Amino acid sequence: MFKRIACIRIGGGSVTRDAAEETPVAIFVNGRHLTTIALSPGGFEDFVTGYLYTEEIIRSADEIESVRIEENRISVITKNIFKRVSVKKTILSGCGGAVSYIDTQKLPAIDSDLVVAVPEIEAAVAALNAPEPLDAVALVTEGRIVARAEDLDRHNALDEVIGRGLRESLDFSRTAAVGTGAVTSEMVRKCLAANIPVLASTGAPTALAVEVAEETGLCIVGAAGTPEMAVYTHPERVAGMEGRGGS
Known part of the structure; x- marks a missing residue:
């Protein structure tokens, strides 16, 4: 996934460095x-x-x-070769096209009673170990990583682990998605489509991601694996928060 590329350092001197392939x-x-x-x-x-x-x-x-x-x-x-396909659009334009938002009425809601423990999230984040500049995403069930992917785009990595889960008949309602980088509304949408009830990441969520997740039953955990780890939506899905550090 990496290729050696020659470059010149500021201050002089030629070096080769790893560049992620795309x-x-x-x-x-x-x-x-x-x-x-x-x-x-x-x-x-x-x-x-x-x-x-x-x-x-x-x-x-x-x-x-x-x-x-x-x-x-x-x-x-x-199997239905006559089916016409197109990319689903859930981002709609507001009045005059000046505002964009997600129509949560067109999104599925989470149907799961899964509760994950803080140590499970911390262990999964520690195991990700994504090399820069790649993002990594894993699916975790009962404290075990059952699918893992790396990509320049964390949305692609999320699709990849969902695809692996589909091919292996994984029950997504019993899994948590754990990844690196910011949590976007698009990542929330993908978890909703797969009925993954918990999405934890090393980065922070966007305001729109929090809004959509709150309305649809998805738990978002931000700054996962750090002292600043926090639950932004549906804290009832996370056990073991009491007595933890951070502010």
Whole structure:
């Protein structure tokens, strides 16, 4: 996922440094171009499975007949080859197009009674160990990492672990997603689509992510694995917060 690149240091001197690889990949479904996404190399089948699922193009991995991976192209054939597909749009424009927001009425709500313990979140964050500048995302169940992915874009990494979970028939309602970087409304939407009840990350959530998560039953944990760890929404899903440090 890295390539050695020559560069010149400020102050003089030539050096080589690792640069993360990035590949524009065109996704075709049933012979029609759906989108083109920049991905880190590897994990393409898991990614496209998760991506099609969180975009609500498929409802299970069983709907995929075949996946063909070429250098810069992923071609998917679904069992219903006549189905027309498009990327789902949940971001709507307000009056005059001046305001954008997510219509939570069009999003599913979390259906799960999962409660996770603080030590489980801390252990998962410690195990991520993502090399710069990549982000990492893992799915955790009963304190175990059951799927893990790295990518330049944490949204892609989240799709990849969701895809792995689909292909392995994982019960998402019993998992927590743990990752690096900020929590965005798009990450919230993907967790809602998969019915993942807890999303914890080393970064902080955006205000919109908190708003959407609060309305739909998703628990967001920010600054995970640090003394500043905090629960932003649905604290009833996190056990063991009492007596912890931070402010």
